[in-house]
Amino acid sequence: MIRKITIPIIERRTIAKNTIEIVLDASLENFTFLAGQYVKISIPKMLYPDPAGNYRMFSIASSPNEKSKMEIVFRDSQSGFKKTLTELPFGSSVIIQGPYGLFTLPKNPKASIVFIAGGVGIAPCLSMIRFAIEEKLGHEITLLYANNDLKSAAYLDELKEIEQNNSRFFIKCHLGLIDENCVRQSVADINQPIWYAVGPPKMVRTTRDILEQLGVSKNKIRFENF
Ligand SMILES: Cc1cc2nc3c(=O)[nH]c(=O)nc-3n(C[C@H](O)[C@H](O)[C@H](O)COP(=O)(O)OP(=O)(O)OC[C@H]3O[C@@H](n4cnc5c(N)ncnc54)[C@H](O)[C@@H]3O)c2cc1C
Structure with missing residues (x-):
């Protein structure tokens, strides 16, 4: 409501x-x-x-x-x-x-997820990560977290702690612009997870283009433009 x-x-x-x-x-x-x-x-x-x-x-x-x-x-x-x-x-x-908004967790707890967050685009991802861990929802979650430098990466200590305590959560920090390499290397099988891209509109557009060029089906890509 x-x-x-x-x-x-x-x-x-x-x-x-x-x-x-x-x-x-x-x-x-x-x-x-x-x-x-x-x-x-x-x-x-x-x-x-x-x-x-x-x-x-x-x-x-x-x-x-x-x-x-x-x-x-x-x-x-x-x-x-x-x-x-x-x-x-x-x-x-x-x-x-x-x-x-509909930028929310998938209903199927077996679905694996990759969040690609640019800068403060971490906000909705963090809410979902915190909730999924608290509720033990079971998703395997990978966070590809892009910032200009590590000092700009908000909540990094908390995210690293979550990673240490949860075998199904992985964080990969990326410095600079999202590119095909870092997307491809974020998970073993790019066709398996549901992809979430959030942050500045340019970053989100680039990420969607990369995912589509890599053959990820459009219905597996969710995005939010800041
Ligand atoms: C669904 C959704 C979720 C969002 N979630 C978030 C979120 O969690 N966090 C977040 O940060 N944003 C979020 N945003 C984006 C947010 O709503 C703002 O649109 C965005 O942060 C830009 O803010 P801003 O307009 O204050 O401009 P900024 O980009 O912060 O600042 C640039 C603007 O400031 C003004 N300006 C710059 N310099 C000066 C100056 N010297 N004097 C006077 N004016 C100046 C100019 O008008 C310029 O346009 C979200 C957007 C959407 C649609």
Whole structure:
């Protein structure tokens, strides 16, 4: 069910190079969503003007099992919206509308998955990874995580820890642009998994083209453009 709720910012952290995580207090709302979905966030009182308006879409990085708080992540930027989100005092309210989206886990727990995440495209993947591990869903999951450099790779310590503790989760960090080689090398049989590509539109387009050129069927490719 799509809802509109007003909730406060309770935490803000720099979690990687130029990368900010905002934590919203959802404890009073019982806001339900599927891992991988996104919300529209509006700021009632902007601190800076923004020609693109007072709202943006954000994937939820936290697990749906985390009922008390909602985490979102973005790269630091000079847009009026993000500058406002970065500076609003704790306790300031934002309006959340959603959840939206079909970029979610496959129903079949036997399906293996490859996430190809570019930068903060990690957010919906992290939500799905956290949920799949917590619920012991059984998917074999490979994360191909692309960043310009390792310092920009948000949540890397947590992801490495998940990998150490779970024999069916694998992470491969890639520095620079996604290319055919890194896609081909991410799994033994490229025709087996369901592929998820998420991040900047150019990166997603390139990834989809590579997968299709390698012969992956279109119905095995899911994508989300940031
Ligand atoms: C389904 C979906 C899910 C998404 N999930 C996420 C998510 O989880 N995390 C995320 O980060 N994004 C996410 N996005 C994208 C997000 O909604 C924004 O569209 C995107 O991050 C771009 O943000 P921005 O417009 O603030 O511009 P940015 O790309 O952050 O900044 C560039 C803009 O800032 C302005 N600007 C730049 N420099 C200046 C300056 N000096 N002075 C004034 N203005 C300046 C310009 O207008 C420019 O267009 C998602 C999008 C979709 C559709």
